[in-house]
Amino acid sequence: MTNLFExxxxxxLGDPELELIGDRDKLAQWxxxxxxxxxxxxxxKIIYRGTDLNAWANAxxxxxxxxxSGK
Numbered sequence: 810m811t812n813l814f815e816x817x818x819x820x821x822l823g824d825p826e827l828e829l830i831g832d833r834d835k836l837a838q839w840x841x842x843x844x845x846x847x848x849x850x851x852x853x854k855i856i857y858r859g860t861d862l863n864a865w866a867n868a869x870x871x872x873x874x875x876x877x878s879g880k
Contacts, residue, residue, distance in 0.1 A: 813866050814859040822855050830862070 814820065814830060830846075833842055839845030839863070846865035849856040857859065 812863045814862040816859045816863060818859045819858065820857040846869065
């Protein structure tokens with residue numbers, strides 16, 4: 810399993826690495842709908858842990874070799 814984010818790092822809105830999963834507006838929509846990776850809200854600051862981002866990305870991973878082709 811390859812990590813897309815550094816496990817021991819915290820990411821905040823505006824970090825270019827977060828663009829992998831969406832822009833600021835998309836992340837805000839997901840937070841509002843409880844549809845995105847776990848995050849911390851400290852005052853007005855949104856913080857994502859690298860381990861949470863990697864766990865979320867791995868849960869969203871699609872492996873086409875595990876799909877039934879019907880043949």
